[in-house]
Amino acid sequence: xxxxxxxxxxxxxxxxxxxxxxxxxxxxxxxxxxxxxxxxxxxxxxxxxxxxxxxxxxxxxxxxxxxxxxxxxxxxxxxxxxxxxxxxxxxxxxxxxxxxxxxx
Amino acid sequence: xxxxxxxxxxxxxxxxxxxxxxxxxxxxxxxxxxxxxxxxxxxxxxxxxxxxxxxxxxxxxxxxxxxxxxxxxxxxxxxxxxxxxxxxxxxxxxxxxxxxxxxxxxxxxxxxxxxxxxxxxxxxxxxxxxxxxxxxxxxxxxxxxxxxxxxxxxxxxxx
Numbered sequence: 567x568x569x570x571x572x573x574x575x576x577x578x579x580x581x582x583x584x585x586x587x588x589x590x591x592x593x594x595x596x597x598x599x600x601x602x603x604x605x606x607x608x609x610x611x612x613x614x615x616x617x618x619x620x621x622x623x624x625x626x627x628x629x630x631x632x633x634x635x636x637x638x639x640x641x642x643x644x645x646x647x648x649x650x651x652x653x654x655x656x657x658x659x660x661x662x663x664x665x666x667x668x669x670x
Numbered sequence: 671x672x673x674x675x676x677x678x679x680x681x682x683x684x685x686x687x688x689x690x691x692x693x694x695x696x697x698x699x700x701x702x703x704x705x706x707x708x709x710x711x712x713x714x715x716x717x718x719x720x721x722x723x724x725x726x727x728x729x730x731x732x733x734x735x736x737x738x739x740x741x742x743x744x745x746x747x748x749x750x751x752x753x754x755x756x757x758x759x760x761x762x763x764x765x766x767x768x769x770x771x772x773x774x775x776x777x778x779x780x781x782x783x784x785x786x787x788x789x790x791x792x793x794x795x796x797x798x799x800x801x802x803x804x805x806x807x808x809x810x811x812x813x814x815x816x817x818x819x820x821x822x823x824x825x826x827x828x829x
Contacts, residue, residue: 630769631706632769632771632779633769635779641782642778642779642782642783643782646705646782646783646784650708651707651708652706652707652708653706654706655706655707668768668769669699669703669768670699670702670768670769670770670771
């Protein structure tokens with residue numbers, strides 16, 4: 567799947583996540599957030615996104631929600647209000663990562 | 671997956687009826703997993719399942735080593751003092767590796783994720799418990815009738 571945005575082409579997996587996390591930029595993050603019904607990204611959204619990208623760079627896997635809340639300084643409650651109805655999946659998608667694989 | 675023709679699950683009610691560590695986790699994992707998919711979730715703790723929300727007991731749940739053929743160990747060994755403690759310790763270590771939190775932290779996480787937690791009235795009466803015996807995340811004590819009422823439109827999962 568190819569998504570075109572402002573003249574740039576992004577390659578997506580079948581489930582709509584970015585195929586290559588290095589293709590990510592702020593434009594695609596904003597577009598995904600819009601698509602997922604989250605709207606404008608605020609400071610806390612960015613805190614989570616930046617944490618996720620740092621984590622992925624070091625570990626090459628998306629962190630569990632538990633890890634996000636322990637290490638990013640954003641609580642479980644906040645995660646659910648920032649990314650309603652699917653905090654780990656939505657945050658990973660906006661951050662340009664693959665779909666999280668863990669159960670927790 | 672070829673699921674486009676089916677209505678997605680919107681709400682689940684999960685019953686936790688047993689109190690060992692291995693009996694409690696599946697229900698907790700399913701409740702947390704439901705919330706992570708945006709599915710509304712209620713947990714109903716009944717009989718020995720109540721141990722998972724009793725403040726003084728929830729940190730001390732054990733893995734049983736007797737009467738469980740899946741332990742792949744002769745039951746006679748399971749009765750040796752300390753076997754259950756060893757099995758419990760090993761399981762907790764493996765779970766931590768998978769990022770599965772201890773029971774108390776998991777209950778907090780599920781509560782903060784927006785799930786509701788209820789204790790069963792019949793069991794509370796039978797064991798002479800009061801609301802003070804429970805951890806603070808418990809939303810209330812319900813009769814079975816009330817449980818069915820709050821479960822309107824939900825899939826009920828018994829563990």
